[in-house]
Each structure stands twice: as structure tokens, then as C-alpha cells.
Amino acid sequence: MTAFAFSREPLDPAALAAALADPAAGGFASFEGWVRDENEGRAVHRLDYEAFVELAEKEGERIVTEAAARFGVRGARCVHRLGELGLGELAVWVGVASGHRAEAFAACRYIIDEVKRRVPIWKKEHYADGDSGWVNCERCAGAVHGHDHGHALEPHHGRDQEPPAAFDYSRQQALPEVGAAGQRRLAAASVVVVGAGGLGCPVLAYLAGAGVGTLHVVDGDHVEASNLHRQPLFILADVGRPKAEAAAGRLAALNPQLRIEPHVARFDATNAAQLVALGDVIVDCSDNFRTKFLVNDAAVLAGKPAVLASVYQYEGQLQVARPDAGGSCLRCLWPDATRDGLVGNCAESGVLGPVPAVFGSLQAMEVLKLLLGLPGQLRDEVLLVDLLSLDQHRLRAPRCAECRDGRCARIGPLATQAPATPVEVSLPLVAATAQGYRIVDLREPQEAAREPIRGVDCIQWPLARLLDEGPARLDRETHYLLVCSRGIRSRAAAESLRAAGLERVFSLAGGLASQRAGRASSGSPP
């Protein structure tokens, strides 16, 4: 049974679903496309489907395989009818069986969208008035991925509708400190937002709503189903899409007057200076120390304000670096870049959705205060808020002795922050063991107990101990592969141990999550 097939016979959804039965599957989702009686205002009474079968089968197969790998589902299949179909007949069927429903829905959606977009299938519509015409199904998919079209199923949208209303800033312009002049300042401004996650979503939504003329969205990740509870710019159908693109699409739809630039890239030493140069203000919405320090350093070197926030479970911190105004920066507080993994991130420690929403909103507020010249800007201070107790602290954090004339002696050239040799490898743990890596599981004991590594030998060495004792106790000739849940702690630990002179320490890219998703496919041998 191929994952994608054509059929000249009517489809039997019950039999198709039964073929995907799997005792380990807890969720099954299917999509059916039916022949509808109308297309673009013309009554249709039957259809003929034709396909470039050899090419279409290959492409269809590729799509279903991609979906299975991307969403980690247990089984997926798509069958498309060919030949003549009457009204109401089943034209295309997609079914997905998986451990849980979220992946099943997402993979099902992905398959039908991509099949309609990429597989060469044509339909000849026979209209009630006796006329007929060929339609390439590809055009049904539209320019915006995820736009909701059934297969000759739903009415086409937008043809007879009024043009959308103009975006209206009257509620904020009514503030005497904003007014028309303030609105013009916002329209002329450019803001770079690093990270389109729990913090980035509210920052972007409120800055777009406020009419900040240019927004640069920097994020190299893809939307995951586990993001959705705290990242309201995304919907389930976005799962698997690059976050920068999905966010930019949503913001452009919110306010088409703005220039929204997606940058599908990790903010790193190679692009930091160019990206920071694009904005008047930089907003750090990243989820790791490495990026936070890099954003801070690049902003200080460029003499631009950076609005930084971090959250942890039910609390968070907010700081505004003001190298442009003789103010303190992140390094005044934390002189040495803190290593990732000492304290958990959202994936490891958990977070309630409104927590980053509160801090992202505070960041958006500080950006608007800066751009509009409003009073009360946070400067030389750190704001701590605990959203469980609702306690907040404003702690004085003055400029350190190393900052002078807009320069900080603690900040070296950005290029020095890039590791000399790649520390990340991406390959199945079984293959890594076969290639001679010793696997080191640096998760906390309770994490490792919850989800043990199976099938390979590994050393349990929780992160704090590894960083403490590793430099003295690890063998300099052995290749170690550090493993954590998502690859953030292991990467930071590998870099830290490399800095301590252990050249043969590597990090499993994407952590154990990448193994589950089946993405770890290639790697360089030790």
C-alpha cells in the first residue's frame, strides 16, 4: 500500500480508515473533499479529474512522507480519485493515525494543503449551462498556505466583498502624548524583534497594532503544536511553518499598511550586526542566554536601545539596555554571559501562557515609550514580577565601571562569540554509539526518569555537576555526545566544556525531541 495513490473506482472511507488501524494510535483524523455544485458562481453538475500520474504519485508520496516525519505520526495516507465524478462524490481522502490528536489534525491539514498546491491534478468542470472548462487544482491552494479551501467544496471568498476597512489608530491618537505627531513617529520607526515566541507574539501584535511602520521578525524555528498555548499569532494549521513567515503573514493581514519583514534565521554572530542595523530599537524575545547576550552586545556596539525580557514558569524579568543614553546593559548585571541550561527554559521548566504575554506586553510598552518619548522609561533598573504572588520588585542596576562613552569593555567583537568548530551533530543515538560517541544524558534525574533513553548506553550526569566536574574528569581523547530534551542545555554545556579545553565534546542538535520526530538523519563521524 503506497502512502499516496490514485483510484478510478469510488473510495470507501471506512476501508481506508481501517487500513490505518494501529493499537498505538490514540488519534485519527481524516479529510474528505467532495464534488460541490458550484464554482466561482457557476453551477457544476459533474467533474473529470486527470493527473500526470507518474509525477503526481511521486510528489504525493513525498508529501505524505514529509507530513509523517514532520509531525511524528504513526500512519498517513492520501487517495485521490481520477475520472468522472458526480455531485457529492468523494474526490480526495486523507487519513492520519497518530499518538495524539494534535499531530493527526496538523498532519492531515498539511497533506491536503500540500497535495492541492504541489500535485499536478486537473479537473474539468461540466457546468449546468452545458459549458465546461479545465481548472488546475493548484490554484485552489492560493498564495497563502493554510487558507481554507475545500476541494471544490466551499464558496470562494472575497470576490464580492467590500474592500477591507482602513486601519484606525483613533483610540491611541486620542491620547494627548500620542496624537497625529506621535502616530507619524511610529510610522517612521523600525523595530527588530528577535524571537517570535511567547514574548515575541504580543510584542509584534501590539507594535503592529500601534502602527510601527517597519517590523523585522527574526526566528529560525518552526511553529510547534506545543507553542500554541502561549503564542497567539499562530493557529494549529501553522504547525510546521517557519515562525517568522507565519507571524509576518498574520501581522500583514492585521495591518496591511505596515512593512513586515520575516527573517527565517537564527540570530547569531554572523548576522547580528546586520539585523541590529535594521532597527531603531531591538527587542529580545529569545528563549536562551546565548541569544540574549548576543542581542545585548550587538545593540550596545550599535548604540541602540534593546528591550530585554525573560520568563520562568510564573515570573519574569524586564530590562532596557540604553547604550544610546549612557544607561546600563545586560552585561552590567551579568558580566559573564550566563550559560544556558543552568536554569530551565519554557520547554524544560514549563510556563503558563499569560506569563510571557504579560512580559511581552511590557516590552511593547517600553518600545512605544522609547519611540514616542513618553516618561517613565525603564532605565538602569530591572523589573521582577511574580505573577503568582503578584509581587513586583524594581531593582536598581546602574551602569558598571566597564561602560564608558557608549562602549563596554566586557563586550568583544561579535565574531568571537561564534564557536570555531560546530558543536552540534544530528544523528540517531544508535548511530552515534556505533560511531564511537559516549552518550552523556545531562538532564535532571526526574526528567531522565520520566523519559529514559532506551537502546543505547549512556552516562547520567546532570548539567550542574557536568559543568563543575567535567573539565577535570572527562577524557580529552573521547568523543562525548551531550544530550538533553531539546538541545539547548547540551549545546551550552558543550560550548562551555570546549572553552575549558575539551575539544571533543558535541551536542545532539534538537535534543531527544529530534530523535522522536525522526529528523536526526545525518551527522559527521567523530
Next chain:
Amino acid sequence: MTRLRLRYYALLREQAGRGEETVETAAPDAAALYDELAARHHFSLSRSQLKVAVNAEFADWSRPLADGDEVVFIPPVAGG
């Protein structure tokens, strides 16, 4: 003995099992206080990985403590 009001954030809050407490201590400075608390609450972070603020101002670990001071320990956080 000095009587101090303490606040914990993030990982320290979890490990202490509370967000705040009042203690009486003979610790002369912030460093000695943290060491005393680390032993009691089994904190996993070392001083070099933390910040301390006394009376709403970030302070050095050698900062002497006085009766009634409010001391806040802050680990770095990176979630986003």
C-alpha cells in the same frame, strides 16, 4: 543576630519551596547568608551564577547585612 526579609525567584523559589521568608542569622554579609541558605534549602546554583539585591539595589556579595534588610536572590532566566 540580624533579622532579614528574603525573597527568592525562579529556580531558588522552587528549591526553597517558598517565595519569601524571614530569617534570623549571624551571617555578616550576603555571601555568608547565601551559603547558609544553600545548605538549608539544597540550592544547586553557586553564588557566581546568581545576583543578590539588598534593599532594592543590586549588591556585591561582600555587602554587610543589617537588621531589617530586604534581600532578594535572583537567578538568571532565559525563557521566552
